[in-house]
Amino acid sequence: MAAAGCGGGKEIILATTTSTQDSGLLDELLPAFKQESGYKVKVIAVGSGEALAMADRGDADAVLAHAPSSEEELVDKGSVVNRQLVMHNDFVILGPADDPAGIKGVDSATEALTAIADKGSPFVSRGDDSGTDKLEKSLWKKAGLDPEGEGWYEQSGQGMGATLQIANQRGAYTISDRGTYLAQSENLDLEVLVEGDPVLLNVYHVMQVNPERFGRVNAEGGQAFVEFMVSEETQEIIRNFGVEEFGQPLFIPDAGKSESELGLD
């Protein structure tokens, strides 16, 4: 055990979002990757903001994230290359069953947030610059609201799982990716109140950190991981992941599709 992790060996560092780890998807995929490529993956599960910051410093070899506009910035800067669409699921607005702001069944996410703000109902935000946090912030902006500093608006500063627990304990509203919510739903009293608005689409891309820019980046390993994530076998694993336990897939595989097919511009 003393030698664990100290040897050179074939390994890569994957910076990713908490949702891919908290939902259990990576536990399913990484053993297959190891078997296929020989690479051991060191998963650093953080918010998408931190994951992308790691890539921007060359502290990771590959990234799996769900913050498209921030990812595009890194592509433009040349910090990451070979960015490819992997899968999507969607975000849902969750809240207590008694729904004090009356948003159940509202079609528009921004309308729902406006109702929560009007009522001053408690809302728990990630507040950690993750992909989910960035999406939530963009929705408030679209609604023309700035909830920061309001008494009913709280920021947990933690991952999705921990934030769901806090919202659950407080009887508060929150926004979560569907995968993490489903994986935890047996411990939660929160209900899905708003879903299906196209702005709630949650899209995951994989990319490798640019080896030409950072000397210590593992070019071969990063590329192998990107190829693995969009391969047919992996996409099939993603398609079936969670079906048995939750009766529906947690992620919809998208490799090879274009962004416009998903309804993104």
Add this chain to the structure above:
Amino acid sequence: MDLIWDGIREALRILGTGDYSLWEITLRSLFISGSAVAISLLIGTALGSVLAFNEFPGRNLAFAVVNTGMGLPPVVVGLLVAIMLWRSGPLGQLNLIYTPLAMIAAQTIIAAPIVTGFTAAALRSLSPRLRSQLYALGASRLQMLWLILWEAKLPLLAAVMAGFGAAVSEIGASIMVGGNLAGETRVLTTAVVLEVSRGEFAPAIALSIVLLALIFAVNLILTTVQQQEQRS
């Protein structure tokens, strides 16, 4: 209430079966924190005896620094070690980030001042006559140090207990420099955080029980040794 009872029942089952890599994680915690305390003991006895037995300018300042070190916030230690060890950091070429060695380094920085502080205080409280007696008996410096440390072995045990307690229950630094990697750098505390964030309370409770039991067992052994020493 269901959550509590179901959680505890399930936790006991996990303790029986060792699911969730319970014992592997426990051994790793013991290994990493034990190594950090062993290194801290070397540093602590060396520094502690220098501080206790020598008059030099700035000695009070040195004591103040050690005392501050005893309360170092682990998360600050974690950040400093992480910045040094990241690939983009000054020691990046060592490839130590996200390894058990990085965790041992961070926990040593946390535990060493505690061991040093306890050691210096213990050695200071020994009778000053002891040294002159040993000197009169013609002991060499090294022999003298060894005899004095032997004389102070009980307070040194207390230093080990305090250092181990701080290292094994620490989380901020471990998660930052270790990355909480399954099978590599996941220790009891970081595993608890992960299971809670996954909403898996039963394994979190089981891991917490082991962590408490571990700290209790280490303290029990050390206390027993102390009491036997005092009796003899």
